[in-house]
Amino acid sequence: MGKNKLIMEVGEMLDKYCDGCFLNKHFRKELGKTHAQSFCIKNCSVGQKLKEYGEKLS
Numbered sequence: 615m616g617k618n619k620l621i622m623e624v625g626e627m628l629d630k631y632c633d634g635c636f637l638n639k640h641f642r643k644e645l646g647k648t649h650a651q652s653f654c655i656k657n658c659s660v661g662q663k664l665k666e667y668g669e670k671l672s
C-alpha cells in the first residue's frame with residue numbers, strides 16, 4: 615500500500631472507530647492518555663492496525 619493510501623486508511627479508521635470511542639474516553643479520564651493509548655494498542659484490533667500503519671509511515 616502506498617503512503618497516501620495508508621494515510622487515508624488511518625484517517626478513515628480514526629473517523630469510523632476512534633472518534634467518540636467510549637473506551638478511549640473512559641481510560642483517558644481514569645488513567646491518563648498514555649494508558650489509554652496502551653490499551654488501544656494492546657486490546658483493540660483497530661489500535662493494532664493503526665500502530666502497524668504508523669510504523670509503515672515512520
Ligand code: SF4
Pocket residue numbers: 631632633635636637638653654655658659660661662
Ligand atoms: S483504537 Fe480502539 S479502543 Fe482505541 S480509540 Fe480506537 S476504537 Fe477505541
